[in-house]
Amino acid sequence: MDEKIPTRGKALELLHRYNESESLRKHAYAVEGVMRYMARKRGEDEEKWGIVGLVHDLDYEKFPDQHCSKTGEILGEQGWPEEYIRGAVSHGWGICSDVMPQTPLEKALYAIDELTGLVATTALIRPSKSVLDVQVKSVKNKWKDKRFAAGVDRSIIEKGAQMLGVELDELIDDTIKGMQEVAEAIGLKGNSG
Numbered sequence: 001m002d003e004k005i006p007t008r009g010k011a012l013e014l015l016h017r018y019n020e021s022e023s024l025r026k027h028a029y030a031v032e033g034v035m036r037y038m039a040r041k042r043g044e045d046e047e048k049w050g051i052v053g054l055v056h057d058l059d060y061e062k063f064p065d066q067h068c069s070k071t072g073e074i075l076g077e078q079g080w081p082e083e084y085i086r087g088a089v090s091h092g093w094g095i096c097s098d099v100m101p102q103t104p105l106e107k108a109l110y111a112i113d114e115l116t117g118l119v120a121t122t123a124l125i126r127p128s129k130s131v132l133d134v135q136v137k138s139v140k141n142k143w144k145d146k147r148f149a150a151g152v153d154r155s156i157i158e159k160g161a162q163m164l165g166v167e168l169d170e171l172i173d174d175t176i177k178g179m180q181e182v183a184e185a186i187g188l189k190g191n192s193g
């Protein structure tokens with residue numbers, strides 16, 4: 001099958017086709033925002049990083065038991081390049097996939113996927129309910145409180161930061177800034193405006 005470069009429009013169409021849940025869509029936009037921010041900062045291909053972020057959990061709503069592998073299948077049927085498929089599938093390394101993150105794109109996605117959840121929960125407990133005034137230290141304060149955002153596995157984020165070769169603080173800062181850029185789309189602009 002001929003491989004074409006996927007567009008954001010195509011990625012969005014797939015996301016909407018496979019995910020009706022508003023919270024899953026928002027998670028996809030959050031991850032896209034952070035991936036774009038990190039790609040830009042590193043001089044990498046922002047469009048590619050963002051698109052992989054958008055579709056990384058494509059199968060989660062309809063095929064939770066086949067998470068990761070089903071996404072690989074769907075993107076394969078769509079004729080997406082292997083690089084994009086690997087990027088999406090490797091985010092579940094050790095959980096739902098045995099594809100280990102190797103490229104900077106893959107390592108970044110692996111590192112920030114769960115972290116976006118922690119940043120979102122941190123925003124929601126603020127009076128403003130806004131990601132616009134979340135700071136690194138507010139996220140760090142909740143790091144060891146295992147009951148806070150209990151579903152977020154901190155050890156995966158730490159492993160991801162290590163693989164990427166960045167300090168945890170920098171990774172948290174990038175994640176906050178990337179999410180701030182899409183605050184409106186992810187429903188975390190708060191009640192100020």
Ligand SMILES: [Fe+2]
Nearest residue numbers: 056057091092
């Ligand atoms: Fe996932």
Ligand SMILES: [Fe+2]
Nearest residue numbers: 027056057113
């Ligand atoms: Fe995810």
